[in-house]
Amino acid sequence: MEKAMERYWTLLGIGPWDVRHFTNETVRDFHVDGERVQEPFEFICAVTWEGDVELELIQPVEGPNIYWRHLDEEGEGLHHIKDVMPDEEIPAALERFRERGHNVIQTGWIDQDVHYYLDTKDALGMVYEIGNGGPIGPPPRRYPPDS
Known part of the structure; x- marks a missing residue:
């Protein structure tokens, strides 16, 4: 994650990045492949905006999620x-x-934001996400730190 943020920042001037750790304590009603996730999980998400486009860098850390796949x-x-x-x-x-035939493969709530990832890889070559873009609390960290 750190190397990716650094590359985008130094090579392209994209950033700064808001960095959050999402876990079973911060994500509600988290489901993967239709099953509610009961075990501990964590993924890191760094977010920035370029105009009206939001970019996310996501790093799985532990537990089930579609990012590992x-x-x-x-x-x-x-x-x-x-x-x-x-x-x-x-x-x-x-x-x-x-x-x-495109079912939800991952969903969950983070603060007031909900996301639904759809199984569209065969049709679109990538996952398609539907969500409300709801507000999420302030990030605990930014990259670069002095931005």
């Missing part, structure tokens, strides 16, 4: 794009994808 099958690189929509539009959007 991506690293095992594809290595580093583009994992997903996200479509942000109002809460009331999400159920219909998820149903449209389900009707086409």
Whole structure:
């Protein structure tokens, strides 16, 4: 994670990055492949904005999540794009994808933000995410630290 943030910052001027650790204590109602995750898990997410585009760097640390699968099958690189929509539009959007055979492979709540990753890899070459873009509390860390 540190090397990736440094590369984006020094080579492209992309950043600064807000860095958060998400765990079974901070993510509610976390499901992977339709199963509620009961065991401890952790992943690190660094976020920055370039114009109106949010970029995320995600590093799995422990426990089940779809990020491990991506690293095992594809290595580093583009994992997903996200479509942000109002809460009331999400159920219909998820149903449209389900009707086409694209099921939810990971979901959870972080503060007021909900995410649904859909199994669209065969159709789109990547995972498609639907979420509300809800607010998340302040990050505990930024990179670079003095930004």
